[in-house]
Amino acid sequence: MSEQGLTNEKVLENITAVFGEAISDAHEPYGLLTVTTTRDQIITLLTHLYNDAELKMNFLTTMCGIHYPENKGQELGVIYHVHSLVHNVRLRIKIFFPIEDPVVPTATKLYATANWMEREAFDFYGIQFEGHPNLIRILNVEDMTYHPMRKEYPLEDGTREDKVDVFFGR
Amino acid sequence: MVDSPEGVEGQGFFATSLEKVVGIARSNSLWPLPFATSCCGIEFMATMGSHYDIARFGSERPSFSPRQADLLMVMGTIAKKMAPIVKQVYEQMSEPRWVLAMGACACSGGIFDTYSVLQGIDRIIPVDVYIPGCPPRPEQVLDGLMQVQELAKNESLRRRNSPEYQELLASYNIK
Numbered sequence: 001m002s003e004q005g006l007t008n009e010k011v012l013e014n015i016t017a018v019f020g021e022a023i024s025d026a027h028e029p030y031g032l033l034t035v036t037t038t039r040d041q042i043i044t045l046l047t048h049l050y051n052d053a054e055l056k057m058n059f060l061t062t063m064c065g066i067h068y069p070e071n072k073g074q075e076l077g078v079i080y081h082v083h084s085l086v087h088n089v090r091l092r093i094k095i096f097f098p099i100e101d102p103v104v105p106t107a108t109k110l111y112a113t114a115n116w117m118e119r120e121a122f123d124f125y126g127i128q129f130e131g132h133p134n135l136i137r138i139l140n141v142e143d144m145t146y147h148p149m150r151k152e153y154p155l156e157d158g159t160r161e162d163k164v165d166v167f168f169g170r
Numbered sequence: 171m172v173d174s175p176e177g178v179e180g181q182g183f184f185a186t187s188l189e190k191v192v193g194i195a196r197s198n199s200l201w202p203l204p205f206a207t208s209c210c211g212i213e214f215m216a217t218m219g220s221h222y223d224i225a226r227f228g229s230e231r232p233s234f235s236p237r238q239a240d241l242l243m244v245m246g247t248i249a250k251k252m253a254p255i256v257k258q259v260y261e262q263m264s265e266p267r268w269v270l271a272m273g274a275c276a277c278s279g280g281i282f283d284t285y286s287v288l289q290g291i292d293r294i295i296p297v298d299v300y301i302p303g304c305p306p307r308p309e310q311v312l313d314g315l316m317q318v319q320e321l322a323k324n325e326s327l328r329r330r331n332s333p334e335y336q337e338l339l340a341s342y343n344i345k
Contacts, residue, residue, distance in 0.1 A: 140286065141251045148285045156283045159293075163283065 065125035124149035197322035203239035207246030
């Protein structure tokens, strides 16, 4: 992929050498290296990727929340995509944690761009980013009382009337 | 040219009811406020353009200030976050005012049966004419406008003071 020859194998080798057991479930769907780590390690990992002279992964492409209700004890997650602009190599990092304790350290101290993305993840999934300077809703109405992308809530609007059918339901 | 209303005509005078004259004047100079949020707004632009030419119906001046507008044309999906703004624009308009909901989204929420979208603007403001379609063609928009003209022409001058009308506004919690 890259002219300097930074491959997925080298990236994985590099981070496994530093973080060892904390890196798990490495695979490459569609050639995009994906690893899972823990929320205790995530900021250290991002900082390492940012500062490492070989990797130079210093661009947070995107981050978002996710909800898998069937994964008991690991229901909620946050996914980070970091990119090395020098090598044109991308890495996807996932962390998962229980829905009862949705607290994740903030990445805003490393990436200013994480500010709004963390607000979005908070808005839709109720993930609390510890240390975030301004963790309020970003897209939904301010007086909304729940986090709508969590799968315990219906996607449809409950006040819709024209689709109600006495025989077939909605 | 607009046909003159029924009345008594003689040499040098014409007598008719004030209500008819005011109705004709209002219906042929409806200044629309285009509140266009999505693809219906594009269709409205075609309606405003020279080919369909909404100006033929006395609406050549889209009023981007609600205070000088007679007709609020809500065209497109209204997110719940946008709802208070639509309501505020409606409240800023002076009487008499009409509302036209264009397209499936403004009428009922359309395909956006979801937590973030208002399921029809009649949840927040009273609507006079609904135009179905996704998006409606310019001909339909013109037909909707002519329906509003018809309402304006035949509306009693006292309607806006009637208890029914006050009740209607009160049911939407509009002062």
